[in-house]
Amino acid sequence: MDDLPFLLGIGAAVVLVSVLAVRVSTRVGLPSLLIYLGIGVLLGESGLGIRFDDAGLTQALGVAALVLILADGGLSTRWNTVRPALGLGIALSTVAVAVSIGVTGLALWALLGLDLRVAFLWGAVLSSTDAAAVFSVLRNLGLSGRLVGSLELESGLNDAPVFLAVVLLSSTTALSWTDPLLVVYELLVGGLLGAALGRVGALGLRRAALPATGLYPLATLAVCILAFASGQLLHASGLLATYVAALVLGNSTLPHREGSRSFAEGLGWLAQIGLFVLLGLYVSPERLTDSVVPALIAGAVLLFAARPLSVAAASIGFRVPWREQIFLSWAGLRGAVPIVLALVPLTSGLPGARALVDAVFVLVVVLVLVQGTTLPFVARKLGLAGDSRVEEIEVDAAPLDTLRADLLQMTVPIGSRMHGVYVRELRLPEGSGLSLVVRNGTSFTPQGESRIQEGDQLLVVTTETARDAAEERLRSVDRSGRLARWRGDTGGTPNLRSGERGTPPRDGGGPGTMGR
Structure with missing residues (x-):
């Protein structure tokens, strides 16, 4: 002792x-x-x-x-x-x-x-x-x-x-064929x-x-x-x-x-x-x-x-x-x-x-x-490295068990193609929606004509069934902007040699991936 x-x-x-x-x-x-x-x-x-x-x-x-x-x-x-x-x-x-x-x-x-x-x-x-x-x-x-x-x-x-x-x-002991x-x-x-x-x-x-x-x-x-x-x-x-x-x-x-x-x-x-x-x-x-x-x-x-x-x-x-x-x-x-x-x-x-x-x-x-x-x-x-200066959106989730829903919190990083996108252009799946935006310490309820900016903190409420689709949509808009679907970006991990960004690797548990 x-x-x-x-x-x-x-x-x-x-x-x-x-x-x-x-x-x-x-x-x-x-x-x-x-x-x-x-x-x-x-x-x-x-x-x-x-x-x-x-x-x-x-x-x-x-x-x-x-x-x-x-x-x-x-x-x-x-x-x-x-x-x-x-x-x-x-x-x-x-x-x-x-x-x-x-x-x-x-x-x-x-x-x-x-x-x-x-x-x-x-x-x-x-x-x-x-x-x-x-x-x-x-x-x-x-x-x-x-x-x-x-x-x-x-x-x-x-x-x-x-x-x-x-x-x-x-x-x-001697090694065996078995x-x-x-x-x-x-x-x-x-x-x-x-x-x-x-x-x-x-x-x-x-x-x-x-x-x-x-x-x-x-x-x-x-x-x-x-x-x-x-x-x-x-x-x-x-x-x-x-x-x-x-x-x-x-x-x-x-x-x-x-x-x-x-x-x-x-x-x-x-x-x-x-x-x-x-x-x-x-x-x-x-x-x-x-x-x-x-x-x-x-x-x-x-x-x-x-x-x-x-x-x-x-x-x-x-x-x-x-x-x-x-x-x-x-x-x-x-x-x-x-x-x-x-x-x-x-x-x-x-x-x-x-x-x-x-x-x-x-x-x-x-x-x-x-x-x-x-x-x-x-x-x-070898031409395998993509843009290392921009990190993908990070998402933290707080479960709302009684409502069978999740609250997702995101920060739009510098260089994100989500910058300038209207809220209505996010086209989040049914069962999810952007409920609050925090910008420069001030919060407001976004409307369809509100535009997202770099550094914004977004709060998205989504049902459990719509959560994965909502996260994939947010990833695709972050990487490819409002025309993500036209560009073939559906939210999965892209091939960065074509100019898109993917989930950064972890250092045994570091940030940079979207929480699920």
């Missing part, structure tokens, strides 16, 4: 500094994970002297954090954004993973002289991409819907098969279980009459965590069950859905901060010098051979242009997941596992610095 105030104070200070670091990292164009890792190193034995070397506890806390991060990612993923990229996203998280493991393993076996099984273990650990690292760099690049959707799906889905591969390769069938079973059952629990959870939450609004976010997140626990108990993929359950819940009609998403987003940020700081605290900087050369060799193999070949293999049959394939290859950033996965063989007592952890830590930092600083440049050179 005497140490409790000190520990709570340190924890609060770390969270506050980490929250402020998000803004700093956005300005300089680097993922905030580097700052979080740096905070952990400063708190560790080489800084303030806090010694923490419990690999088992680090792995357990890391997996728990990944569950919360996947739940946040699934709840915030818009189905109409990822649906056009569903096939490519699944291929990137399965076919690309297998190719990456094979290419990386064989190359490191030849270049570093590793045992073949250990070399494939290195390939498996390094084959998982990180959503937080990717989207903190991609924000406001204005990429096409397929690129954003495929990267988002890949980062949410590939953790499950990679984790299974790492567990199999970390085992001391192991691939076991992986298929675990992924299939995990996905079906997550979908079933997501549907049942959504139905139960709609019918439940909970006494307090704050209970709905707790119940929603509990369903996602239950999906992980159920998957693990059934010897299926709990990580995949978590993401799929959250994806189903996030795209279902739920009471206080926006509040649930905001709650999960906050916990997702806390999990990311805690995970990266914990990993920085665990790593000993004195050991990292011996891992620089192996890490650089592994990084070169991954960056210039394994990732491009795996993307090319996954793109077969999807007609992905070579420019997009190059960008997908360069956008495969690594984050906390490979470091957590590297702890699995360490806790299993595999020889040489400590060197793997240190090399992966060095490699993550190097790849984030190399790829993270150059991704915007690569996107522009």
Whole structure:
């Protein structure tokens, strides 16, 4: 108890500094994970002297954090954004993973002289991409819907098969021909279980009459965590069950859905901060010098051979242009997941596992610095970046349960084509209407001849059944103006290379998407 105030104070200070670091990292164009890792190193034995070397506890806390991060990612993923990229996203998280493991393993076996099984273990650990690292760099690049959707799906889905591969390769038992069938079973059952629990959870939450609004976010997140626990108990993929359950819940009609998403987003940020700081605290900087050369060799193999070949293999049959394939290859950033996965063989007592952890830590930092600083440049050179100066309309929703309606609040951004549009030209669907406009601190009830201006805050009341159509119409007018329908913009995620704007990527939970 005497140490409790000190520990709570340190924890609060770390969270506050980490929250402020998000803004700093956005300005300089680097993922905030580097700052979080740096905070952990400063708190560790080489800084303030806090010694923490419990690999088992680090792995357990890391997996728990990944569950919360996947739940946040699934709840915030818009189905109409990822649906056009569903096939490519699944291929990137399965076919690309297998190719990456094979290419990386064989190359490191030849270049570093590793045992073949250990070399494939290195390939498996390094084959998982990180959503937080990717989207903190991609924000406001204005990429096409397929690129954003495929990267988002890949980062949410590939953790499950990679984790299974790492567990199999970390085992001391001989590999069997039945192991691939076991992986298929675990992924299939995990996905079906997550979908079933997501549907049942959504139905139960709609019918439940909970006494307090704050209970709905707790119940929603509990369903996602239950999906992980159920998957693990059934010897299926709990990580995949978590993401799929959250994806189903996030795209279902739920009471206080926006509040649930905001709650999960906050916990997702806390999990990311805690995970990266914990990993920085665990790593000993004195050991990292011996891992620089192996890490650089592994990084070169991954960056210039394994990732491009795996993307090319996954793109077969999807007609992905070579420019997009190059960008997908360069956008495969690594984050906390490979470091957590590297702890699995360490806790299993595999020889040489400590060197793997240190090399992966060095490699993550190097790849984030190399790829993270150059991704915007690569996107522009390939002609894939759209207008990054204008953000799409943001919408917050407050449910009106007794009326079975929602109140949507929007701010018209600078550069929006909604500027100058008459209210009557919005043509909102039946069951929805613009009820109030706040301009320069003054509110008024709009008429049909009222014109919308940049910076206006709009309040739209809509029934539950008309909500999706109202949001799609507002998006289309924001992007294409009063003639949105004539231009073929129906509110979905457009291809930005034609000059339109889409939903900006998330930095593990940042603004820029329309709430639902």
